[in-house]
Amino acid sequence: MSDAGEREKTVEIMISDVGEMHIVLRPRLPFLVEGYRIQQKQIELFGEGERLGLDIPDDMVSEANEAEQALVTEFGRTGAIPVRETDILKQ
Incomplete structure (x- = not known):
């Protein structure tokens, strides 16, 4: 419970x-x-020697494979204002 x-x-x-x-x-x-x-049906985010796999919804797999870049928007645990936005390229 949170x-x-x-x-x-x-x-x-x-x-x-x-x-x-x-x-x-x-x-x-x-x-x-x-x-x-x-990686198949996952997006693997990486940096600073770390990585995180995120499942891609089945209906988005082909579009995700075609994308050459992405915008990552990160929020804190609370609040509506992003704490970091990063443009990243597919490797």
């Missing part, structure tokens, strides 16, 4: 009609994301 003021962990992957990928994370990652790879 405190009333604390939000749950959230991951949202969106791809626009023109193929731009946006990844929204709450809370922010403990490392600065430097790039990403697509």
